Amino acid sequence: MSTLSFRDVSLRYPPRSGDAGRTLPVLERINLTLKAGEFIVVIGRSGSGKTSLLNLAAGFLTPSEGSIEVDGKPITGPGADRAVVFQDDALYPWLDARDNVAFPLRLRGIDLKQRRARADELLDLVGLSGAGNCRIKELSGGMRQRVGIARALASDPRFLLLDEPLGALDALTRSKMQGFLLEVWARSRSGALLITHSIEEALLLATRVVVLSPNPGRLAADIETGFATDLLGGASIGQIKASPLYKRMHDGLTGLIHSTADENEEAA
Numbered sequence: 382m383s384t385l386s387f388r389d390v391s392l393r394y395p396p397r398s399g400d401a402g403r404t405l406p407v408l409e410r411i412n413l414t415l416k417a418g419e420f421i422v423v424i425g426r427s428g429s430g431k432t433s434l435l436n437l438a439a440g441f442l443t444p445s446e447g448s449i450e451v452d453g454k455p456i457t458g459p460g461a462d463r464a465v466v467f468q469d470d471a472l473y474p475w476l477d478a479r480d481n482v483a484f485p486l487r488l489r490g491i492d493l494k495q496r497r498a499r500a501d502e503l504l505d506l507v508g509l510s511g512a513g514n515c516r517i518k519e520l521s522g523g524m525r526q527r528v529g530i531a532r533a534l535a536s537d538p539r540f541l542l543l544d545e546p547l548g549a550l551d552a553l554t555r556s557k558m559q560g561f562l563l564e565v566w567a568r569s570r571s572g573a574l575l576i577t578h579s580i581e582e583a584l585l586l587a588t589r590v591v592v593l594s595p596n597p598g599r600l601a602a603d604i605e606t607g608f609a610t611d612l613l614g615g616a617s618i619g620q621i622k623a624s625p626l627y628k629r630m631h632d633g634l635t636g637l638i639h640s641t642a643d644e645n646e647e648a649a
């Protein structure tokens with residue numbers, strides 16, 4: 382089974398202007414393993430280092446200490462085994478939906494006919510059959526995010542890294558997309574690491590919720606949850622949110638995030 386592991390990972394950013402040459406410790410001694418078939422959602426206060434954590438997993442950043450490993454092998458940069466989806470869909474506006482999805486296959490040298498056929502399969506999977514010829518500007522925000530997810534799946538990644546992918550959507554579309562994302566992940570059998578500000582989203586999507594405390598970011602909690610399995614099994618979001626267990630966990634996480642101390646604030 383594939384694993385993506387943070388081993389004693391610390392990250393410091395170079396000094397910012399006005400910081401008198403001091404580096405900024407952002408993450409400290411993170412130990413975390415994401416397995417294929419798991420859906421880890423990371424929450425924490427603003428600035429706790431969530432995006433930095435995801436960028437490290439993607440290989441866009443290099444740890445100051447420690448290592449990030451896929452199946453025990455340290456990563457040295459981005460790779461096709463890890464696909465990233467951002468809040469801003471980052472699609473290519475000069476390509477239609479099909480060619481956006483097919484783009485990673487083009488980079489792998491797969492011929493035009495084959496990659497377009499695969500792109501159409503992926504567009505079917507994300508519920509966009511028939512939208513292949515659409516220009517990106519003709520698609521709604523939710524549709525664009527689905528094209529982004531289809532594109533991420535094109536390289537058959539072992540890990541999906543999702544940075545607030547639903548953050549820019551209206552409440553109704555977001556709620557629909559949560560169910561959809563869960564189904565796509567379950568079918569792909571990949572490991573997912575998602576960042577969100579929403580405790581509700583974390584509880585509905587995660588098999589594990591990880592809480593980061595700020596300044597520097599440390600793991601404050603790592604909690605297994607079963608609501609995603611309930612959703613996939615046919616329970617409605619309303620049923621889940623009405624359950625006493627959901628309410629207890631929501632209250633517990635809210636309290637935990639508010640109580641996570643910012644060392645700078647404590648010292649002030």
Ligand SMILES: Nc1ncnc2c1ncn2[C@@H]1O[C@H](COP(=O)(O)OP(=O)(O)OP(=O)(O)O)[C@@H](O)[C@H]1O
Nearest residue numbers: 394395397405407426427428429430431432433434
């Ligand atoms: N490129 C950078 N150079 C210097 N400092 C940075 C850089 N990127 C982020 N930071 C700082 O690192 C800290 C963590 O940022 P990060 O974006 O990882 O947190 P976050 O938890 O994702 O925040 P938010 O919830 O607000 O998106 C913040 O103090 C931020 O100002």
